[in-house]
Structure formats: structure tokens, C-alpha cells
Amino acid sequence: MLTKKKNLFFSVLAIVIATLACGVPTAAPTVAPNLEATQLAATIEALQQGQNAQPAAPTVEQAPVNTQGSEATAAPTAITAPEKPTLTVSVNTNCRSGPSIKYPITGSIVTNSSFEVVARAPGSEPYVIIKNPGGGADCWAWLEHATITGDISGLPTVAIPAVPLGSISGFVWVDDCDDLNPTTTGCVNINGTPEGDGVFNNEFLLQGLTVELFSGDCPPKTSMATSKTNANGVYKFDGIEAGTYCVVIDTFKAGNNTILIQNFGGAFTFPQRFNDVQTFKVDLLPGKNVNGFNFGWDDFEQ
Numbered sequence: 001m002l003t004k005k006k007n008l009f010f011s012v013l014a015i016v017i018a019t020l021a022c023g024v025p026t027a028a029p030t031v032a033p034n035l036e037a038t039q040l041a042a043t044i045e046a047l048q049q050g051q052n053a054q055p056a057a058p059t060v061e062q063a064p065v066n067t068q069g070s071e072a073t074a075a076p077t078a079i080t081a082p083e084k085p086t087l088t089v090s091v092n093t094n095c096r097s098g099p100s101i102k103y104p105i106t107g108s109i110v111t112n113s114s115f116e117v118v119a120r121a122p123g124s125e126p127y128v129i130i131k132n133p134g135g136g137a138d139c140w141a142w143l144e145h146a147t148i149t150g151d152i153s154g155l156p157t158v159a160i161p162a163v164p165l166g167s168i169s170g171f172v173w174v175d176d177c178d179d180l181n182p183t184t185t186g187c188v189n190i191n192g193t194p195e196g197d198g199v200f201n202n203e204f205l206l207q208g209l210t211v212e213l214f215s216g217d218c219p220p221k222t223s224m225a226t227s228k229t230n231a232n233g234v235y236k237f238d239g240i241e242a243g244t245y246c247v248v249i250d251t252f253k254a255g256n257n258t259i260l261i262q263n264f265g266g267a268f269t270f271p272q273r274f275n276d277v278q279t280f281k282v283d284l285l286p287g288k289n290v291n292g293f294n295f296g297w298d299d300f301e302q
Contacts, residue, residue, distance in 0.1 A: 085150030164287030196298030205233025270296035
């Protein structure tokens with residue numbers, strides 16, 4: 001059986017070779033149907049078709065066609081960040097830690113310069129917040145003499161900070177002068193009479209006197225507070241906003257006249273000699289504690 005299959009294979013192969021060599025189809029001999037021969041013939045036919053087929057052209061990727069005309073597509077436009085709003089002034093202006101003269105000065109806004117605006121004040125406050133020209137924390141710029149360039153509507157709103165508070169203090173002393181020893185007891189000659197020199201020389205301090213604080217310049221107008229001198233003769237006004245004040249001690253104010261006139265007799269020698277009402281004008285800066293506003297009283301000699 002094996003010999004028959006070999007003979008059949010070689011017979012078919014010979015026919016194929018002859019056909020390929022001559023290019024003329026030759027009728028194949030009649031053979032009994034056989035599955036292996038049929039499969040072999042199909043294989044040979046596929047080989048022939050592969051030889052006669054034209055090679056496929058290489059695929060070339062085409063460039064995209066501009067369907068909008070001959071002009072090239074424009075590059076995307078770069079997005080430019082909005083300019084920061086700035087402030088300029090026509091008059092040199094202080095920059096403060098808050099929106100009024102009650103706040104300390106922290107910088108100077110000068111003409112011919114521009115300053116970046118970083119925030120807005122709440123409500124209708126005529127201020128904006130800028131980067132501090134002197135460095136440090138941002139400060140509040142008054143708009144009275146200012147011009148703003150750019151849009152500030154998108155800037156954040158900053159709450160008004162607490163007003164810094166200060167104090168005013170001093171003491172009242174007996175400006176003692178011994179007329180028997182005027183050269184050694186701090187006396188001055190007033191119209192031939194030795195009087196207290198108006199200088200504190202560790203002398204006796206007066207307790208229980210009422211000192212009054214007024215708003216504004218002297219002479220006094222609007223009373224704000226009172227303070228009594230303690231055992232050390234000291235009075236003090238605490239929790240005061242920056243501003244101008246008048247500190248007053250009145251010889252004949254209730255209580256004062258008992259101590260000054262009935263107990264001692266005499267007159268004031270400091271700060272204004274012989275005046276019944278003594279005053280100090282105080283310009284208090286924001287958050288400052290100031291002292292030294294003292295009053296001297298010269299008692300009558302025994």
C-alpha cells in the first residue's frame with residue numbers, strides 16, 4: 001500500500017514540474033480519487049497563484065488635507081494673565097495698619113511711584129490695602145489723593161483690625177520749699193519770696209486727688225474720664241485710642257479743694273505756676289503708653 005502512495009505522489013509531482021516548465025497546461029492523467037492527492041493539488045495551485053500575483057504597493061500615510069482653504073491653521077493664542085491693580089498718589093501719604101489715624105504708620109506712599117493693591121476695605125471705607133512699601137505686613141492706603149489703575153472688584157475684602165489702645169499717666173507731688181533753707185531745699189525766688197522750684201526731688205506724693213481727661217486740645221471741652229491718685233500719688237487713664245487729649249487737675253474740684261487748700265494751702269508750681277487749673281496737652285500715638293504728666297503743688301509754710 002505504501003508503494004502505491006509513493007508512486008501516486010511522484011506522478012503528480014512530475015505533472016506539476018512539466019506544467020511550470022512549459023507554461024502550457026497539460027491534462028492530468030485520470031487517477032482514482034484520493035484525499036491526499038486532492039489536498040496536494042490544492043496546495044500546488046495556491047503556490048502558482050502566489051507566483052503570478054503582483055506585489056502590493058507599500059502603504060503611504062497621507063498628510064491631512066486642509067479643507068478650509070490655502071491658509072495655514074493659526075497657532076493657538078497664548079493666555080495673558082491680567083495685570084495687577086496699582087495705586088499712585090499725587091501727595092505723599094502715610095500707610096497705616098488700619099483705616100484711620102488711630103492706627104500706627106507702617107510705611108510711606110510717595111509720588112512718582114506705583115504700589116500693588118492686594119485687597120479692599122469693607123463697606124464704604126475710603127481705603128485699599130497695598131503691599132507695604134517698606135516691607136513687612138500689608139498696609140492701608142487712604143484714597144483722598146490716590147488713583148487706582150486696574151480692576152479691584154475681584155480682590156478680597158479685609159476686615160478692619162482692632163484699634164490699638166494706649167494710656168496716659170503721671171503723679172502729683174508736694175513741691176516743698178523750706179524758706180529757712182531755700183538754697184538746699186529746691187526753692188526759687190519769686191518776687192523776693194522762696195517758692196517751690198517746680199522740679200520733683202523725691203518729695204511727698206499726694207493721694208486722693210482727682211485728675212480728669214478731656215477729648216481734644218486744651219482748654220478742656222469734652223470730659224471723658226477721671227482718675228484718682230493712689231498711695232504713690234499716681235493717676236492713670238487706660239484703654240485710650242490715639243488722638244489729642246487734655247489732662248486737667250482743678251484746685252477747686254470737689255475733693256481736691258479739701259486736700260490742697262484745707263490741708264496744705266498753697267498753689268501749683270508745675271506745669272503752670274500759680275494757676276488754679278493745671279493742664280497738659282497730650283498727643284497720643286496709636287498703642288503708646290505715655291507718662292510723666294506730673295503736677296507740683298507748693299504748700300504754705302508753717
